[in-house]
Amino acid sequence: MRDEALEPADLYDPGLKVVDVGGGTGFTTLGIVKHVYPKNVTILDQSPHQLAKARQKEELKECTIIEGDAEELPFPTDSVDRYISAGSIEYWPDPQRGIREAYRVLKLGGLACVIELDRNGTAVSVVMASSCSVTGAKRESGDSPLQLGPKAEDVKKPVNPFSFLIRFILGTIAATYYVYMWIKDQIVPKGQPI
Template identity: 60%
Template sequence: MASSLLNGAENLKHVGLISPPRVSFLGSDFHGNCFPNRVLLPYIRNSNAKILVPKCSLSASRPASQPRFIQHKKEAFWFYRFLSIVYDHVINPGHWTEDMRDEALEPADLYDRRMRVVDVGGGTGFTTLGIVKHVDAKNVTILDQSPHQLAKAKQKAALKECKIIEGDAEDLPFPTDYADRYVSAGSIEYWPDPQRGIKEAYRVLKIGGKACIIGPVYPTFWLSRFFADMWMLFPKEEEYIEWFKKAGFKDVQLKKIGPKWYRGVRRHGLIMGCSVTGVKPLSGDSPLQLGPKAEDVEKPVNRFVFLLRFILGAIAATYFVLVPVYMWLKDQLVPKGMPI
C-alpha cells in the first residue's frame, strides 16, 4: 500500500487546498474562559474593517516556521483518500456538528434561493447540506481537490442538482464577479497560502457579495499547540481578520463556534472554531498583488520523506480525534454550570 501511495503521489495532477510553509504573524489567540461559545467578537471601526479587540490575556506568538506534516497538496490529497471513508462519522460528530454548521453559516446571509453560491473545499458536502436549506441546489457549486471526498457528496440526495468539480482554492475555475456567496469550511488549514485563497474568494464574488470562511483556531493548551503545529495550520483569530482586510474585504466580522458540550472551552483547539465573513465593496479583482504560488505540485517528492511526513501527520491528527471524546466525557461528568 505504501508503494502505491507514494507512486500515486509522484504522479499526482490534482490541485487543492492547504497553507504556507513560512508565515509569521504578531497576533495571538484567546483563552477559552474569556468568551462565551458563540458570539460575535467585539470590534472597533477603521477605514477598512472591523478589528478584533481582545478582552483577555494573550497567548505567546508561534515560531515563524512549523513542521505541519499534512500541509501540502499531495499530503492532503492522500490524507483525505483514507479519511474520506470515515469523515462524516468521525470528524464531524466531534468538531463540526449540524448545529455548529447552521450557526456558522448564519453570517453568510443566505436569504435568497436564487443566489449563486460556491462551496470551496466542500469535501463530502456536509456544509453544502446547510447551504441548500436556503439556496436552490442547482445554484450551488461544490469544489474540492479530493475526488474521494466529492464521491461522498455525489451520493447525497439533497445535493444531486449541485455542480460538483475538482479544483484548487488558490486558482478557482470561476470568472471574476461570478458568485453572490463564497463559502469555505474546513479547508483553509490545508492551503499553502491562505492569503492567496482569500484573494481568490474576493475575485470570484460579485460587488456586494459576501465570503464566509469557517476554520480552526489556534489552541492555547500546550499539548494541543504541539500537535496543532505538527499537523496543519491553525490560524489565530486576528490572522483571519488580517487576511480578509488585505484582500480588500470590508465589514469583516468573526463569530466563534464550537460543539455545545465544549461549554465554550477553546484552549484545546477546535477543527472548526470560527466563522469569518467579509463583503466585497468593488467589482473586479482584489487590489492585493501576490507573487508565485507557495507550492509546485509538479515537483518530484522523496518517497521516504513523504511517507514519514504522512505518518507523523496522521499521528498528530489522531490527537484531535481524541480531544472531543475527552471533552464529551468531561461534559458528562462535571456538573452543569461548573467550568471544564
C-alpha cells in the first residue's frame, strides 16, 4: 500500500531532494529511500519519540532527521524537489498553513504528495485501509499566493490562566471517564449492565 501511495510522487531520480513531513517513525521514508539516495531525504516531525524510532532504522541512517512543525517548515523557499506527507495532515491544527508551506519549499516543477488513509467505515475497512493521495506540481517560483492571517495557535503567547484551568478540568474529567469505562469493560462481562 505504501509503495502504491508513493507512485504519484514520481520518485524517478535518486538525486531528488525529498522532505517527508510528519515522517514520524520513518515508515513512509523507507518507501522513499527505495528510490532516492537517503542522504537527500529529510524526515521532519514534531514528536521526538517518533523520530527516535526512525533514527534506529538502519536504512534511514543517512537521512537528515529533524524535529519541526509542518506549518512552519525550516527550509528555504524553492529548496526541495519532492514534498511528501503521509498520514499526518489530520493532526495539523491549520492544514491550509501546512499546504501553503509545501508550496513555498518546493522548487519550480516540484511535486507535493499528501497521502492520507481512508479511515471511514467499519473496523474491517480500517484494518484494510486504502489510501488517498493528492499530488500537485508547483507552477511558479517563490512563496505561495495563498494569504493567511496570523496563526490561530501562537505557542509563544502566554496562556490565559482561566482558559488553562477550564481545559485542565475538562481534560481530567474526560480522562477519568475513559479510565472508568476501560476498567468497567475489563470487569463487567460484555452486554451486562452495571
